[in-house]
Amino acid sequence: xxxxxxxxxxREPVERPPVWMMRQAGRYLPEYRAVRARADFLTMxxxxxxxxxxxxxxxxxxxxxxxxxxxxxxxxxxAMGMALSxxxxxxxxFHHPLATPADVARLRDVAPEESLGYTLDALRxxxxxxxxRVPLIGFAGAPWxxxxxxxxxxxxxxFARAKAFLARHPAEAHGLxxxxxxxxxxxxxxxxxxxxxxxQLFDSWAGALAPADFRAFALxxxxxxxxxxxxxxxxxxxxxxxxxxxxxxxxxxxxxxxxGVDWQVEPGAARRRLAAHPxxxxxxxxxxxxxxxxxxxxxxxxxMLDAFGGRGYIANLGHGILPDVPVAHARxxxxxxxxxxxTEAAR
Amino acid sequence: xxxxxxxxxxREPVERPPVWMMRQAGRYLPEYRAVRARADFLTMxxxxxxxxxxxxxxxxxxxxxxxxxxxxxxxxxxAMGMALSxxxxxxxxFHHPLATPADVARLRDVAPEESLGYTLDALRxxxxxxxxRVPLIGFAGAPWxxxxxxxxxxxxxxFARAKAFLARHPAEAHGLxxxxxxxxxxxxxxxxxxxxxxxQLFDSWAGALAPADFRAFALxxxxxxxxxxxxxxxxxxxxxxxxxxxxxxxxxxxxxxxxGVDWQVEPGAARRRLAAHPxxxxxxxxxxxxxxxxxxxxxxxxxMLDAFGGRGYIANLGHGILPDVPVAHARxxxxxxxxxxxTEAAR
Numbered sequence: 001x002x003x004x005x006x007x008x009x010x011r012e013p014v015e016r017p018p019v020w021m022m023r024q025a026g027r028y029l030p031e032y033r034a035v036r037a038r039a040d041f042l043t044m045x046x047x048x049x050x051x052x053x054x055x056x057x058x059x060x061x062x063x064x065x066x067x068x069x070x071x072x073x074x075x076x077x078x079a080m081g082m083a084l085s086x087x088x089x090x091x092x093x094f095h096h097p098l099a100t101p102a103d104v105a106r107l108r109d110v111a112p113e114e115s116l117g118y119t120l121d122a123l124r125x126x127x128x129x130x131x132x133r134v135p136l137i138g139f140a141g142a143p144w145x146x147x148x149x150x151x152x153x154x155x156x157x158x159f160a161r162a163k164a165f166l167a168r169h170p171a172e173a174h175g176l177x178x179x180x181x182x183x184x185x186x187x188x189x190x191x192x193x194x195x196x197x198x199x200q201l202f203d204s205w206a207g208a209l210a211p212a213d214f215r216a217f218a219l220x221x222x223x224x225x226x227x228x229x230x231x232x233x234x235x236x237x238x239x240x241x242x243x244x245x246x247x248x249x250x251x252x253x254x255x256x257x258x259x260g261v262d263w264q265v266e267p268g269a270a271r272r273r274l275a276a277h278p279x280x281x282x283x284x285x286x287x288x289x290x291x292x293x294x295x296x297x298x299x300x301x302x303x304m305l306d307a308f309g310g311r312g313y314i315a316n317l318g319h320g321i322l323p324d325v326p327v328a329h330a331r332x333x334x335x336x337x338x339x340x341x342x343t344e345a346a347r
Numbered sequence: 348x349x350x351x352x353x354x355x356x357x358r359e360p361v362e363r364p365p366v367w368m369m370r371q372a373g374r375y376l377p378e379y380r381a382v383r384a385r386a387d388f389l390t391m392x393x394x395x396x397x398x399x400x401x402x403x404x405x406x407x408x409x410x411x412x413x414x415x416x417x418x419x420x421x422x423x424x425x426a427m428g429m430a431l432s433x434x435x436x437x438x439x440x441f442h443h444p445l446a447t448p449a450d451v452a453r454l455r456d457v458a459p460e461e462s463l464g465y466t467l468d469a470l471r472x473x474x475x476x477x478x479x480r481v482p483l484i485g486f487a488g489a490p491w492x493x494x495x496x497x498x499x500x501x502x503x504x505x506f507a508r509a510k511a512f513l514a515r516h517p518a519e520a521h522g523l524x525x526x527x528x529x530x531x532x533x534x535x536x537x538x539x540x541x542x543x544x545x546x547q548l549f550d551s552w553a554g555a556l557a558p559a560d561f562r563a564f565a566l567x568x569x570x571x572x573x574x575x576x577x578x579x580x581x582x583x584x585x586x587x588x589x590x591x592x593x594x595x596x597x598x599x600x601x602x603x604x605x606x607g608v609d610w611q612v613e614p615g616a617a618r619r620r621l622a623a624h625p626x627x628x629x630x631x632x633x634x635x636x637x638x639x640x641x642x643x644x645x646x647x648x649x650x651m652l653d654a655f656g657g658r659g660y661i662a663n664l665g666h667g668i669l670p671d672v673p674v675a676h677a678r679x680x681x682x683x684x685x686x687x688x689x690t691e692a693a694r
Contacts (some may be wrong), residue, residue, distance in 0.1 A: 288513075289486075
């Protein structure tokens with residue numbers, strides 16, 4: 001049983017850091033595209049057999065040290081009653097974005113076993129099929145990120161609608177964020193009960209907010225969800241890309257076991273800034289460097305590992321792997337981690 | 348003659364900080380939309396009378412303390428031979444993005460008076476029509492930002508093509524960036540000769556790069572363009588949104604007179620971090636807060652001014668004003684600055 005990930009989360013000694021990649025069950029894999037040719041994205045998410053098939057692919061094909069359940073952060077708003085489409089390459093789209101406080105009031109609360117049972121079933125099946133080979137990760141989107149998608153309806157560069165909602169309806173925005181924190185926390189607790197051994201919270205749009213707004217509208221609800229999830233007993237990873245300025249505050253407020261670091265923060269700086277906090281770190285190669293020749297990928301990966309050090313560290317990209325990266329390049333990244341040894345790693 | 352901007356750039360005493368807004372000549376103004384109804388975006392840019400008409404509108408209508416010439420950062424790649432369309436609301440698009448080193452080799456060098464004469468003519472006309480009322484700002488895009496647009500062809504969230512080009516063709520990428528630094532520097536020198544009293548360099552996509560890559564592919568060329576521009580004798584503002592982590596390095600490398608600050612950096616932190624550098628600062632209200640009620644806009648603007656302090660400071664947004672902001676809300680921002688007085692401001 002490869003338990004490198006679990007030991008890294010607890011900052012215990014490891015022979016080498018574990019490695020996995022955000023969005024590792026994805027379109028860069030021909031085997032994923034073969035499944036995707038038979039079913040659309042949300043059908044894959046909602047069909048445990050299909051979700052588990054692609055969840056296991058990178059474990060089999062690339063020998064990564066963790067499986068992450070195939071799902072989407074927007075299943076929670078969908079479970080609250082928002083009609084959702086996902087066209088890969090275009091992105092997700094809510095048919096009726098939240099425009100007014102009345103729209104917010106119409107949302108349903110979420111009972112995970114009822115409305116998100118397909119992901120819990122997928123976790124149970126994945127745990128069985130993994131048979132202890134590598135740990136299984138569950139995940140969810142953080143409240144601010146979900147709320148901004150629900151208001152924008154789709155991806156955005158300015159977040160003008162979502163932030164206008166905060167500016168015009170602050171009380172209702174806080175109400176929505178609180179409901180999302182509860183829903184997300186409950187969902188993660190249910191995921192752990194269903195077999196997730198680690199859970200990750202993605203606050204993907206944290207970088208859209210100025211510091212004062214992040215502290216008002218994102219961090220308290222991210223922390224609420226993380227602390228609720230943590231009560232289930234599995235390590236919690238918190239990843240807030242674009243908010244590298246806030247690493248210390250995120251560690252402090254969320255009580256997370258692991259802090260994800262995006263590629264805009266230098267590994268050495270992340271380590272120094274988090275040294276006073278009882279956390280492991282995860283990250284952070286810019287996924288675009290997987291376009292470089294494999295030798296350059298290996299060189300950059302080793303430099304990253306040297307800078308982060310071997311203990312309390314999970315090697316990963318600083319963002320999801322991109323769909324047109326050659327599989328051999330993804331493998332060069334994974335292999336560079338698997339072959340790396342630090343003098344301090346085994347301590 | 349209102350020379351608050353010039354004095355602020357030189358960190359001289361002022362009665363109050365000057366205020367202008369990035370993209371202040373823009374769609375939020377009905378008077379702008381009236382001109383736009385008669386001519387498309389690039390025709391406005393290329394017709395000095397139209398460009399000057401919209402350049403002056405915010406001075407007349409909002410009493411901002413500076414005019415910024417109406418143009419677009421992508422006129423430089425266009426002058427290098429790249430066919431460009433701009434559909435407002437959709438964004439700019441190059442018809443044939445750079446895909447290979449051979450595409451780069453085919454680009455022309457730029458002689459500003461020949462291929463960018465329309466903007467220089469607009470500056471000359473704007474200076475005349477302003478009659479000394481407020482200073483006139485010229486601008487250009489920084490090399491990395493221009494190169495990434497030229498490779499991507501249009502806006503992007505991942506910058507995968509642009510960064511893949513860096514990863515696959517680093518030598519040719521450096522060659523392109525060097526040519527852009529020369530072109531942009533020359534263009535800014537020509538703008539000052541034509542009447543621009545301050546120039547701003549926009550490295551709008553600085554945030555797309557990890558620190559090591561920013562230092563390799565963006566900062567040296569931003570600095571090259573800024574130093575070349577500075578030789579013309581007018582103050583240079585450098586704005587690299589998304590790279591707030593690099594404020595000190597940008598100040599050091601570029602020798603800029605003013606460092607622009609995006610909304611993700613707290614005013615007090617920006618001041619502290621730049622205290623050892625001989626620079627003024629500009630920024631940084633999140634433009635989305637102009638959706639808030641005017642009283643809240645005024646409150647936040649005053650808090651920003653209190654935090655930045657009155658001396659060596661240019662009040663601005665942390666990004667361009669958005670097209671659907673009510674004019675009254677833009678005015679609430681400008682008025683809050685015009686009415687603000689600090690005990691230290693007049694020192």
